[in-house]
Every structure is written in C-alpha cells, then in structure tokens.
Amino acid sequence: MEFTTGGRLEVHITRADVGKRVSVRRLDGTGEGSSKFTDTVGVLTSWDDGVLSITRRNGETVRISETTLVAGKTVPAAPARRRSPAASAPELERVAARGWPPVESAWLGEWQLRASGGFTRRANSVAALGDPGLPLDTALERVRAWYAERDLPAYIQVGTGAPGTQEQLAADLDSRGWTREVTAELRIAALAPIGDLDADVSRVALTREVDARWLRRYQRSADPGPEVLKVLHGGPSVWFAAVPDEAGEVIAIGRCVVDGRWAGFAAVEVAPEHRRRGLASAVMAALARKALDEGASAAYLQVETDNQDARALYDGLGFVTHHHYHHWRATQGGPS
Incomplete structure (x- = not known):
C-alpha cells in the first residue's frame, strides 16, 4: 500500500469523505524502536469526536483515533475480477x-x-x-x-x-x-463452464421435488418439517439433484433455482465416505446444464467463510467472491 508522494506521508481525507471507501495508515505504539504502522481499507462510516470508524470488507468495524493517522486517501471500489458476470x-x-x-x-x-x-x-x-x-x-x-x-x-x-x-x-x-x-461469501461465476465440466452426470437424477431419501442426505435439518419443505421448494424455477448408490440410497444432492439470467446453487452435499470422487462436480454440472436450458448464463451461491472444503470446491469451479x-x-x- 503506497501513501508516499516525494517521500512524504499525507492525510488527504476529511469528515466530508464519510460514506466513501478509504485507505488509511495509523501509528500503533510509540517510543524508541516500537513504532509500528497499521493499514486499514474500508468504508469510512463515521468521524465523530476525533474517532474514525472504518468498516472493512469482512464486516468488522475498526475505530481509529485521528491523532494516530499518518496517511489517508479515498480509493475506488475493488474492480470485479475478469471472467465473472457483471452484477451489482x-x-x-x-x-x-x-x-x-x-x-x-x-x-x-x-x-x-x-x-x-x-x-x-x-x-x-x-x-x-x-x-x-x-x-x-x-x-x-x-x-x-x-x-x-x-x-x-x-x-x-x-x-x-x-x-x-x-x-x-x-x-x-x-x-x-x-x-x-x-459471515458468508456471495460468490458468482459464469454458468457455461460449470455445465461443460468433464463430469459423469449419467448418475444424477433431476426432479422438481425432494423425497425422503434426498432429505436424509440433507444435513441442515435433522427433522425436516413443513417449513423446511416450503423453503426448499420455493423460488422461481427449482431443480433438485440426487445421486443414488447401488442400494438406492442417496449419496449426493444439490439444489438449483433459476431466476432470469441467474442460477443459484445450494445444498450441495456428499456423503463423507463418497467424497473426492467427483460427485459434487457431477451434481453441479447436471444442474448447470438444466439452468442453461432455461436461459440462465450466470451462477451464484453462498458459502460460510469457515467452510473450507466447500470453498475449495467452488474455487475449482471458477466461483469468485463478489461480496460478503x-x-x-x-x-x-x-x-x-
């Protein structure tokens, strides 16, 4: 992060910049050998009584005494990553x-x-x-x-x-x-590459409604009542994916809702003993192809920031974080 102009650090923000995205540098610690700079980027949400509040991308609000500021400037919003759909x-x-x-x-x-x-x-x-x-x-x-x-x-x-x-x-x-x-990430991706995945979709069954086998695999509700079914089935055009094993028990599931150009993915789950065999990719590919047939071109999903396995899967499928x-x-x- 660069603040220097001709070797000088300067504060170029004022109270009039509340509501704008800013980057600031402040001094943490004083005394011989203990000076330390800390940088913060986010939206300046207030500047009252000598204290700045800056809300970061991850939702955390940082409070900074104006007496510790050594540099500051307004900055543009982070640009959207290439190859991801344009969206607000x-x-x-x-x-x-x-x-x-x-x-x-x-x-x-x-x-x-x-x-x-x-x-x-x-x-x-x-x-x-x-x-x-x-x-x-x-x-x-x-x-x-x-x-x-x-x-x-x-x-x-x-x-x-x-x-x-x-x-x-x-x-x-x-x-x-x-x-x-x-805290969760709302991620987006182009839909066609997901539909083009080299995945075995022949085992994936697509339906408009879930059954008891699908619900047994779904881990978000141990005892699904009518409110669970109503939420799951709600949305403009909803599809469910299921992969059965040889005994007919469902070992992988997924959900997709098509809404205009958007296909929203959720409930992608695989039985622990069947993971890392390409089943999640097959479920995503099958649902993506159905969404493409209905005219969608872009994909989104929501994943909690501490779900490392799911985030790694979606990284591999081309999803990027739009916002938190x-x-x-x-x-x-x-x-x-």
Whole structure:
C-alpha cells in the first residue's frame, strides 16, 4: 500500500469523505524502536469526536483515533475480477432472497422481514435491501417486536465489500450492541463452464421435488418439517439433484433455482465416505446444464467463510467472491 508522494506521508481525507471507501495508515505504539504502522481499507462510516470508524470488507468495524493517522486517501471500489458476470450487490441480494424464500414475510420499507420457524438464518432474518422508510432506531424496534411475536431471535442480514453494500448499517448495528454472528461469501461465476465440466452426470437424477431419501442426505435439518419443505421448494424455477448408490440410497444432492439470467446453487452435499470422487462436480454440472436450458448464463451461491472444503470446491469451479454478508443478532434484552 503506497501513501508516499516525494517521500512524504499525507492525510488527504476529511469528515466530508464519510460514506466513501478509504485507505488509511495509523501509528500503533510509540517510543524508541516500537513504532509500528497499521493499514486499514474500508468504508469510512463515521468521524465523530476525533474517532474514525472504518468498516472493512469482512464486516468488522475498526475505530481509529485521528491523532494516530499518518496517511489517508479515498480509493475506488475493488474492480470485479475478469471472467465473472457483471452484477451489482443490490441485484444479487434480491435474486438470492427470491431463491431462498421464507414461509412468512412482511415489508418495512425496503427491508424484508423473513420467518420460517427457525430453519436457516437466511430464511429467518431481515433482508436489508434498501431504506426501511423509518428512522433506524424505530425500524430496529419494529424488527425486534416482529421476531419476538414469532419467538425467534432478531437477525438482520447485511452485505459488505462491494459498491452498493451496507457498511453504514453494519457500523450502526455494531454501535447499538448488535452482534455479528456469521459471515458468508456471495460468490458468482459464469454458468457455461460449470455445465461443460468433464463430469459423469449419467448418475444424477433431476426432479422438481425432494423425497425422503434426498432429505436424509440433507444435513441442515435433522427433522425436516413443513417449513423446511416450503423453503426448499420455493423460488422461481427449482431443480433438485440426487445421486443414488447401488442400494438406492442417496449419496449426493444439490439444489438449483433459476431466476432470469441467474442460477443459484445450494445444498450441495456428499456423503463423507463418497467424497473426492467427483460427485459434487457431477451434481453441479447436471444442474448447470438444466439452468442453461432455461436461459440462465450466470451462477451464484453462498458459502460460510469457515467452510473450507466447500470453498475449495467452488474455487475449482471458477466461483469468485463478489461480496460478503453477515447476520447481525440483536442482543437479548439489550439496546436496539
């Protein structure tokens, strides 16, 4: 990271740059031999009382005393990687919300409140897709009350790390005592190369509905109730993939929802004893070919940052991270 001009470090940001992406360098530690510089890149979400708040791509908010600044400048958003589909964060967040629809929902301005009996955070959180149409504290009180009526914790899903994401909301929730519990990546890729994978798709059966064998392989719900089935089957055009073994038991599964140009992949799972045999790639390829037949050209999926095996698989299939999203939970009995 380069801040020098003619050998000098200079601060070129002011309070007027709140809301912009910035890169700053600050001094950590003082005293002989102990000076240390730390660099931070993210969205400048506030600058009050001599303290800057910068929200990073991963959703973390860093607070920096202005007295420690030695350099700073505004920087452009990170460019999209080549060979990945052109897409904005708001477009992807809306597509992803349609692809994993809740059992029950309500709208608060452009916030979609979603509930599905607790099955997955995505289907039981607020999709903050824009402005709630109310002052933030009032909106948060409405959110807490809506989820309390359903005996569910209040979560808000917030994206960070791309143009159009919600670093300001992440910082505001952090300052109000909400807790960031889960971070995931929303990844995208061109669809055709996935359909062109050299994978044995002859064993993959595609259906419009799941059966008991598919559900036994699905690890997100040990006892799937009606809300699980409703979420899984919801979406514009949903396909399920299953690979049976010789005894007819399903050893690999997947789900794909086609929505215009987008094909959203989820629930790609392989029995542990059958992994590293190409089954996950076969499931992805079979679903991709069906989505291509329906006119899709781009793919997306969501994967938690600590799921190393899945991330390695998707790396190999050409998926790149478009942005991150996080589930913020209201502190029990705490401030809104």
